[in-house]
Amino acid sequence: MIVAKQKPIAELKEMLRPYQKVLILGCGTCVKTCFAGGEDEAATLSVALRLAFGQEGKSIKTEELTVERQCEDAFIQEAAQAVTRNEAVLSLACGAGVQAMARRFGKAVLLPGVNTTFIGVLEKPGLFTEECSGCGDCELDTFGGICPVTRCSKRLMNGPCGGSKNGKCEVSPDIDCAWQLIIDRLTALGQLENLKRYIPAKDWRPSLAGGPRRLLREDHVI
Amino acid sequence: MKSDGASKLKSVLTGGGFAVTAECGPPRGANAEIVHKKGEWLKGCVDAVNVTDNQTAVVRMSSLAACLHLLELGIEPVMQMVTRDRNRIALQSDVIGAYSLGIRNMLCLSGDHQSLGSQPEASNVFDIDSVNLVHAVRVMRDEGKDMSGFALNGAPDMFIGAAENPFADPLSYRVVRLAKKIAAGVDFIQTQCVYDLPRFKEWMRMAREEGLTEKVYIMAGITPLKSAKMAQFMATKVAGMDVPEAVIKRMSGVTGPAALEEGQKIALETIAELRTIPGVRGIHIMAIEAEEQVPELVKAAGLLPRPVK
Numbered sequence: 001m002i003v004a005k006q007k008p009i010a011e012l013k014e015m016l017r018p019y020q021k022v023l024i025l026g027c028g029t030c031v032k033t034c035f036a037g038g039e040d041e042a043a044t045l046s047v048a049l050r051l052a053f054g055q056e057g058k059s060i061k062t063e064e065l066t067v068e069r070q071c072e073d074a075f076i077q078e079a080a081q082a083v084t085r086n087e088a089v090l091s092l093a094c095g096a097g098v099q100a101m102a103r104r105f106g107k108a109v110l111l112p113g114v115n116t117t118f119i120g121v122l123e124k125p126g127l128f129t130e131e132c133s134g135c136g137d138c139e140l141d142t143f144g145g146i147c148p149v150t151r152c153s154k155r156l157m158n159g160p161c162g163g164s165k166n167g168k169c170e171v172s173p174d175i176d177c178a179w180q181l182i183i184d185r186l187t188a189l190g191q192l193e194n195l196k197r198y199i200p201a202k203d204w205r206p207s208l209a210g211g212p213r214r215l216l217r218e219d220h221v222i
Numbered sequence: 223m224k225s226d227g228a229s230k231l232k233s234v235l236t237g238g239g240f241a242v243t244a245e246c247g248p249p250r251g252a253n254a255e256i257v258h259k260k261g262e263w264l265k266g267c268v269d270a271v272n273v274t275d276n277q278t279a280v281v282r283m284s285s286l287a288a289c290l291h292l293l294e295l296g297i298e299p300v301m302q303m304v305t306r307d308r309n310r311i312a313l314q315s316d317v318i319g320a321y322s323l324g325i326r327n328m329l330c331l332s333g334d335h336q337s338l339g340s341q342p343e344a345s346n347v348f349d350i351d352s353v354n355l356v357h358a359v360r361v362m363r364d365e366g367k368d369m370s371g372f373a374l375n376g377a378p379d380m381f382i383g384a385a386e387n388p389f390a391d392p393l394s395y396r397v398v399r400l401a402k403k404i405a406a407g408v409d410f411i412q413t414q415c416v417y418d419l420p421r422f423k424e425w426m427r428m429a430r431e432e433g434l435t436e437k438v439y440i441m442a443g444i445t446p447l448k449s450a451k452m453a454q455f456m457a458t459k460v461a462g463m464d465v466p467e468a469v470i471k472r473m474s475g476v477t478g479p480a481a482l483e484e485g486q487k488i489a490l491e492t493i494a495e496l497r498t499i500p501g502v503r504g505i506h507i508m509a510i511e512a513e514e515q516v517p518e519l520v521k522a523a524g525l526l527p528r529p530v531k
Contacts, residue, residue, distance in 0.1 A: 154306070154332050154346070158353035159399040161332050162387030162414055163461035170461035171335045183395050196398060198406055201310060201354040201369065 002030040002094045003128045004037060004114040006045065013052055015111050016060065016090065023086040025079060026066030027093035034128055036114045037092025039066040045113070070097030076104050083108050136206025136213065142194050144185035151178035157199040229326035229381035230298050231270040234530045235410060235439040240497065241504030242525050243300060243412070243441060244516045245272045246292070248283035257283070257291040260513045265297050267517040269529040270327055272300040272506065276307060279339025286320050293324050298529070300383060301325050304333025309349040310358065314368050317359055321378030329383040329412060330355040334461065353406050356384050360407025382407060387414040388425035389464035397428040404437050411438055412506040415445040418464045419495055426499050435501030442496045445508045446515060447485035450474040486519055493523045
């Protein structure tokens with residue numbers, strides 16, 4: 001899923017200061033799963049903002065609505081009337097959702113309510129970890145299902161650097177050395193031979209180095 | 223003064239000699255006097271001088287520029303190059319430029335992560351890794367082609383080095399990685415500082431078993447300790463460093479000039495031991511901000527005169 005984190009109240013307050021009527025628009029898929037911008041978070045945030053403005057004697061009218069996915073036009077349509085009723089939209093979707101909304105509603109003020117962080121998983125309750133950089137050329141078959149592009153702090157493709165100690169990364173003892181994990185897993189799988197092969201310099205074109213990416217599916221074009 | 227021919231470090235090593243190199247950290251500023259001063263200390267006691275590339279992810283005078291200052295003094299430099307700060311286009315361009323200016327040796331590294339340095343807010347590059355850089359320079363030299371396959375008008379005849387850390391984990395994979403660097407085209411290896419001799423010997427044994435010492439010149443790293451505090455710091459704060467308890471204990475028994483002496487003594491004992499290990503072809507002295515101690519150390523180790531003709 002796409003993991004996001006709600007922006008601090010103080011930052012949101014400054015963003016919303018010019019407006020009296022705000023739509024707090026939740027998104028019911030990824031950001032809901034990571035407790036950043038679903039229905040519950042939209043409701044809680046709405047109360048928190050009214051309280052925060054109330055403390056300084058300013059009143060703000062908030063309306064809450066959550067659509068299934070803000071990154072899909074079919075779901076965004078449901079928000080059309082609520083968008084028109086308000087002066088600004090505080091979107092709790094990821095960056096893709098905020099931009100899809102801006103594309104759909106040309107005249108609406110769109111404000112981001114969360115910081116989009118990464119593509120990751122819920123490793124254990126309360127802990128989300130980054131697993132994929134969307135580099136556009138997946139080589140997980142070589143590395144035993146552990147991604148060095150994302151999980152090695154230096155994106156090394158040919159083995160661990162000299163900073164790996166007791167399975168931890170030189171950047172922080174909280175970070176597992178991806179290469180230790182790769183070697184352990186390939187050892188268990190009997191595929192350590194994979195790592196003897198020289199991995200040539202990575203082609204970053206399918207990643208962001210090729211400019212903003214698009215995927216055209218001819219078979220779906222109408 | 224431009225270097226006239228091929229690498230002298232290469233000729234020492236290929237000629238079967240025991241090579242001595244030392245590290246020179248460029249200043250955090252434009253004051254070239256500091257490079258000159260360090261160069262004067264090191265001149266005449268080593269075969270070549272490594273110049274670090276923004277080591278520990280702290281902004282310093284560029285390695286290429288500091289290498290040129292050393293060349294002017296008649297010292298052969300080893301230009302260190304990390305893949306942290308520049309993409310493949312900039313790296314290849316600098317290799318070509320450095321060669322055109324007389325630099326004949328380089329050391330290919332990935333580099334300390336910028337989060338450990340003075341500007342942790344910086345973005346890193348890591349477009350390629352150190353093994354890719356070794357391979358790229360080897361192809362530039364031997365095939366006269368850049369990474370796109372374009373035939374260069376003038377190939378850089380670099381003597382290619384890389385680092386290895388026998389003390390990093392996992393030990394079983396360190397030798398596989400060394401083999402990978404050799405296959406990519408590395409000529410010489412300079413290792414992380416050796417304090418833990420048993421582990422170093424174990425790594426060397428594994429390297430010999432794989433026949434790697436026949437394919438690459440291994441130079442062992444030496445950093446004389448200056449104080450108990452430094453020993454503690456190296457043991458706990460420096461990535462990839464292994465300082466055994468016994469060494470820390472020896473250093474903590476002494477202070478001031480006596481500590482310096484003890485550090486030198488440990489270094490001399492280590493050098494003597496290293497010279498008996500089959501496959502060790504030289505030492506690389508990294509006297510961090512204490513380059514003035516190198517001449518005495520090399521002399522006491524009985525490794526003068528330098529450079530070897």
